Amino acid sequence: MYPFTYSRATDVADAVRDKAGHDGSAYVGGGTNLIDLMKMNVEQPAHLVNVAKLPLAKIEDLPNGGLRLGATATNSDTAWNEQVKARYPLLNQAILAGASPQLRNAATNGGNLMQRTRCYYFYDLATPCNKREPGSGCSAIGGFNRIHAILGASEACIATHPSDMCVALAALAPTVRVSGPQGERSIAFEDFHRLPGDHPEFDNTLAEGELITSLDLPEKGFAKHFAYLKLRDRHSYAFALVSVAVGLEMDGDTITDARLALGGVAHKPWRDHSAEALLKGQHATAETFGRVAAHVVANAVGQGSNDFKIELARRAIVRALKQAAEGKQEAGDVYLGGQ
Amino acid sequence: MTQTNHIGKAPNRVDGPLKVAGTAHYSGEFNVPHLAYGYVVSSPIAKGKVVAIHADEVRALPGVLEVFSHENVPYLAWFDKSYKDQIAPGGSPFRPLHSPDITFNQQPVALVVADTFELARYAAALLRIDYEQEDHETNLETKRTEGYAPGGGKTGFQAPPPPRGNPDKALKNATHSIEAEYAHGAQHHNPMELFTTTVEWRGDGKITAYDKTQGVYNVKNYLMGVFGLGKDEVRVVNQFMGGGFGAGLRPQYSVFMAVLATLELKRSVRVTLTRQQMFSIGHRPNTLQLLKMGTNPDGTLASLQHHALHETSQFEDYTENIVNWSGMLYQCENVKLGYQLAKLDIYSPQDMRAPGAASGNVGLEVAMDEMAYAAGLDPLEFRLRNYADRDQNVDKPFSSKKLRECYKQAAAKFGWETRTQKPRSMRANGKLRGMGMGGGVWDATQTKSAAKALISADGKLTVRSATGENGTGTYTIMTQIAAETLGLPLEAVTFELGDTDQPEAPIQGGSWTAASVGTAVKNACDALGEKILKLAQKPADSPLKDAKYDEVEFVNGQLRLRLDHDQAVVLRDVLQASGETQLEADSSALPNMLKQQGYSMHSHNVAFAEVEVDEDLGTIKVTRVVSAVAAGRILNQKTARSQVLGSVVWGLGMALMEETVMDHKFGRYVNHNFAEYHIPVNADIPHIDVIFVHEDDDIVNPLGVKGIGEVGMLGVTAAIANAVFHATGKRVRDLPIMLDKLL
Numbered sequence A: 001m002y003p004f005t006y007s008r009a010t011d012v013a014d015a016v017r018d019k020a021g022h023d024g025s026a027y028v029g030g031g032t033n034l035i036d037l038m039k040m041n042v043e044q045p046a047h048l049v050n051v052a053k054l055p056l057a058k059i060e061d062l063p064n065g066g067l068r069l070g071a072t073a074t075n076s077d078t079a080w081n082e083q084v085k086a087r088y089p090l091l092n093q094a095i096l097a098g099a100s101p102q103l104r105n106a107a108t109n110g111g112n113l114m115q116r117t118r119c120y121y122f123y124d125l126a127t128p129c130n131k132r133e134p135g136s137g138c139s140a141i142g143g144f145n146r147i148h149a150i151l152g153a154s155e156a157c158i159a160t161h162p163s164d165m166c167v168a169l170a171a172l173a174p175t176v177r178v179s180g181p182q183g184e185r186s187i188a189f190e191d192f193h194r195l196p197g198d199h200p201e202f203d204n205t206l207a208e209g210e211l212i213t214s215l216d217l218p219e220k221g222f223a224k225h226f227a228y229l230k231l232r233d234r235h236s237y238a239f240a241l242v243s244v245a246v247g248l249e250m251d252g253d254t255i256t257d258a259r260l261a262l263g264g265v266a267h268k269p270w271r272d273h274s275a276e277a278l279l280k281g282q283h284a285t286a287e288t289f290g291r292v293a294a295h296v297v298a299n300a301v302g303q304g305s306n307d308f309k310i311e312l313a314r315r316a317i318v319r320a321l322k323q324a325a326e327g328k329q330e331a332g333d334v335y336l337g338g339q
Numbered sequence B: 001m002t003q004t005n006h007i008g009k010a011p012n013r014v015d016g017p018l019k020v021a022g023t024a025h026y027s028g029e030f031n032v033p034h035l036a037y038g039y040v041v042s043s044p045i046a047k048g049k050v051v052a053i054h055a056d057e058v059r060a061l062p063g064v065l066e067v068f069s070h071e072n073v074p075y076l077a078w079f080d081k082s083y084k085d086q087i088a089p090g091g092s093p094f095r096p097l098h099s100p101d102i103t104f105n106q107q108p109v110a111l112v113v114a115d116t117f118e119l120a121r122y123a124a125a126l127l128r129i130d131y132e133q134e135d136h137e138t139n140l141e142t143k144r145t146e147g148y149a150p151g152g153g154k155t156g157f158q159a160p161p162p163p164r165g166n167p168d169k170a171l172k173n174a175t176h177s178i179e180a181e182y183a184h185g186a187q188h189h190n191p192m193e194l195f196t197t198t199v200e201w202r203g204d205g206k207i208t209a210y211d212k213t214q215g216v217y218n219v220k221n222y223l224m225g226v227f228g229l230g231k232d233e234v235r236v237v238n239q240f241m242g243g244g245f246g247a248g249l250r251p252q253y254s255v256f257m258a259v260l261a262t263l264e265l266k267r268s269v270r271v272t273l274t275r276q277q278m279f280s281i282g283h284r285p286n287t288l289q290l291l292k293m294g295t296n297p298d299g300t301l302a303s304l305q306h307h308a309l310h311e312t313s314q315f316e317d318y319t320e321n322i323v324n325w326s327g328m329l330y331q332c333e334n335v336k337l338g339y340q341l342a343k344l345d346i347y348s349p350q351d352m353r354a355p356g357a358a359s360g361n362v363g364l365e366v367a368m369d370e371m372a373y374a375a376g377l378d379p380l381e382f383r384l385r386n387y388a389d390r391d392q393n394v395d396k397p398f399s400s401k402k403l404r405e406c407y408k409q410a411a412a413k414f415g416w417e418t419r420t421q422k423p424r425s426m427r428a429n430g431k432l433r434g435m436g437m438g439g440g441v442w443d444a445t446q447t448k449s450a451a452k453a454l455i456s457a458d459g460k461l462t463v464r465s466a467t468g469e470n471g472t473g474t475y476t477i478m479t480q481i482a483a484e485t486l487g488l489p490l491e492a493v494t495f496e497l498g499d500t501d502q503p504e505a506p507i508q509g510g511s512w513t514a515a516s517v518g519t520a521v522k523n524a525c526d527a528l529g530e531k532i533l534k535l536a537q538k539p540a541d542s543p544l545k546d547a548k549y550d551e552v553e554f555v556n557g558q559l560r561l562r563l564d565h566d567q568a569v570v571l572r573d574v575l576q577a578s579g580e581t582q583l584e585a586d587s588s589a590l591p592n593m594l595k596q597q598g599y600s601m602h603s604h605n606v607a608f609a610e611v612e613v614d615e616d617l618g619t620i621k622v623t624r625v626v627s628a629v630a631a632g633r634i635l636n637q638k639t640a641r642s643q644v645l646g647s648v649v650w651g652l653g654m655a656l657m658e659e660t661v662m663d664h665k666f667g668r669y670v671n672h673n674f675a676e677y678h679i680p681v682n683a684d685i686p687h688i689d690v691i692f693v694h695e696d697d698d699i700v701n702p703l704g705v706k707g708i709g710e711v712g713m714l715g716v717t718a719a720i721a722n723a724v725f726h727a728t729g730k731r732v733r734d735l736p737i738m739l740d741k742l743l
Helices: A012-020 A034-039 A075-079 A082-087 A089-096 A101-106 A109-114 A165-172 A273-279 A286-296 A308-326 B016-021 B055-059 B117-126 B167-172 B216-227 B253-265 B276-280 B357-375 B379-385 B403-414 B474-485 B513-536 B571-578 B637-656 B716-728
Strands: A005-008 A025-028 A047-050 A059-061 A067-070 A175-180 A183-188 A211-217 A225-231 A242-251 A254-263 B036-042 B048-053 B064-069 B108-114 B129-133 B176-184 B196-201 B207-211 B234-237 B269-272 B287-295 B301-312 B335-343 B431-443 B449-456 B461-465 B493-497 B552-555 B558-561 B568-570 B582-589 B602-613 B620-630 B687-692
Touching (some): A012 A025, A012 A175, A025 A034, A075 A082, A075 A101, A075 A109, A082 A089, A089 A165, A089 A242, A109 A211, A165 A242, A225 A308, A242 A308, A286 A308, B036 B117, B036 B276, B064 B117, B064 B253, B167 B287, B176 B357, B196 B253, B216 B234, B287 B357, B301 B357, B357 B431, B357 B637, B357 B716, B379 B403, B379 B431, B403 B431, B403 B620, B431 B716, B449 B513, B461 B474, B461 B513, B474 B493, B513 B582, B558 B571, B568 B571, B620 B637, B620 B716, B637 B687
Parallel strands (some): A005 A047, B036 B269, B461 B493, B620 B687
Antiparallel strands (some): A059 A067, A067 A211, A175 A183, A175 A211, A242 A254, B449 B582, B552 B558
């Protein structure tokens, strides 16, 4: 870990100002990922601006019928919030499928969006990594890539975004409110994270100095027909090999609206609009689900150790769609494999 | 009624309160004054040379005390034998900072010492080192045809016995036969506590090393050999350990580094490894096994052949007993066992819980399942038909063996009779259900140990032996043995361990501590008891006047005649009347070779496992495990049960998730952290039933104990693998069985 200075911001303007005043600085919320990365020397910020105590921890109704999730509300407080449980149970399930209670108690909503990939090589300074050191090469291509991307990867990077919460968010499509040196703006969730392309060093589209202040969920929460299915190498405390977030609106057995997003498969939470379009107006049948699932993975590319993910994703999509259509899921349910 | 019969009961851990109160001190918690901190720098390459270490750039930082490397290490011992510890395998032990040559990835190449840990870590990150890289080979697959039989092995290694009968002919003529290869990757022990050494500089060349180790004497002797220290110049202490599992059997480079820095700087130094560096200190080796089996028409084994090949380093022939168990667990007249090593550019493997047996057991017990299916037999019935009443490897009877009773009790508890033989024939909760079993065998060993017992005039007993406590319950069982031997309540007894100022005990491994140290503790207490008896007999009117020691017993704070309980004296009265403030006795214990030579001495177990598999997604959930263990007499039902519970979890981890993945391009383990090296978490662990089948065995040792640290792990991995086959019809032969292998 490199030496750094530290300050605790009192309000958003103070935080933005403080960060702008320090070269090589970073915001820190719960610190559940950044501090690890600093210990490994992957991140070497010269100055940390602690934003965890900013007055952004509220979860409150929005005039448009939506719900505002404050950026510094913890993942735990968000998952167990009564409004979230009742109106956005998909988000509740996805958050609870991630990390451990201890981590969720510390991690913030803003920080969840900002967490970096778990690529083995990104974490290990002994190996080249374009995300960590642009131009040095990608060790995961041709290396051990069990947890790596099958969709939207580039020749520079095949890393995945590790969040569960963000997969549900991709399906729920909130706007991300940010403040920065140039003022405030909103970013559609879908546009927040980016694909690696030639610049895998950038995980998202935030401009320099911008700080997430809230996630504004739209009114539609898919609370009746939803599923978050996470498949991993152990039943808790492991990142997703493949996860699927589904939200459906149903009229009888006809799907009238659909959301479908995948985790563990791409550099960003992978929402598939064309698959959603294929679902709309269709009967909720195994045949429909199979067709949609095949469509989602039609352009997937394996990298060797993760080839299985293509078939796994296909099957997981079918299962998640079926679960969502059945409408038996409840907030608090977390899939544990056999039971 | 006797209140001082403690053995076989289930008292709580006597060291529990210290642990929950945070007053049990681990090696990184001895905050001696004026402590400096060392941080190890590890090689990023697997093979080559250090060409330059730009240490001066780092030495210039205020607060950095020194950078140690091969460039400035003082003259140390020259011969290999000085570096050999009690269980060093054949070859040349790794010498940290000895030369610029790199022989494995993450090899320690420098130690940065500074006034604070944070500064040492930062300086280590800044330290520029130039390497010259050479081609390496870390892939066992490339060495399939280059295996060799090791010459000498380490202590405890036994080359496989020569073939018996005519295994090839018997296989050819068998009614049914199978042949299959099994594999598992490297696994690392990963105890929660990082390897840490705090070395206290006591002035005048004297040091105390608080070192995470499973053997304080092993470390002391190593340090004396390597650094030329005298007996009185080095003391090694380790009273608590946050898990060992074999990782602490050999002195690790952390203790070398900390002692080196302390002696050079004449200042106390602590060195703590990182989690990543915990993947550079030895592991269960990547192993390939070939099994061939054939049966006779009656379902008995006609032929059994088991060959294993595993990796070792370029500099040591690490050995373990993988295949020998296959020659003794089942009755078979035609057996061929083979064992080979292959050298790779890796660090030496190291004993890891049930070393060898855990690996070989998976091959043997999955093959037994395959053979049972080929022969059309229930897997339990197949094992019963091949039950071994003698150890055919050495042609001796077992000192005791209640494996049949284990099968019976565990099968009943598990409900094995509800199982239908056909794969994919059982379903539950919308999943495929599978039931599998596996059994195992482990050594019952006793090794030389010593202990000292002291009793004060007020009847407080202290017993000391330099053994270890890595969470197994050593403090508790030794307290029970001592208290029962001298008829005292547990509260009157203090057992002290883990200090080279105490009588010598062997490294804590091999499941031999209860038998070895326990016997020494009993002997020391008996020696003390004889002294007490003599004192009791001094008064002319002593009711014990002419009694011999074996005619008396210590019970409930009294010393009395075994055959006439009214002829008794109160222990405390005897001690106080003697005028002595303290009595003490030393004793040691050796195995009774004469008594043991006609027998094969082993513990046995069986595990039954139930799984549910989601057929579409390949996810596996272990829903139940029943484990039955026959390991002589159980000293403490509670700590013993905890050990078996832990063993089952280990077996589950080996079956379903544990694997250290080597990227051969770099010759480097890539998942070297707790996020990506998966060990089971609570959500993975099912309900576990533990059954102990008591064995009376006065041949293994006077206490009749066999040890249970390792045997409980056997069978579990195979039982789960076999249950997965039963559920799905898919036979996965390379561990761990992860969901992609079932898609």
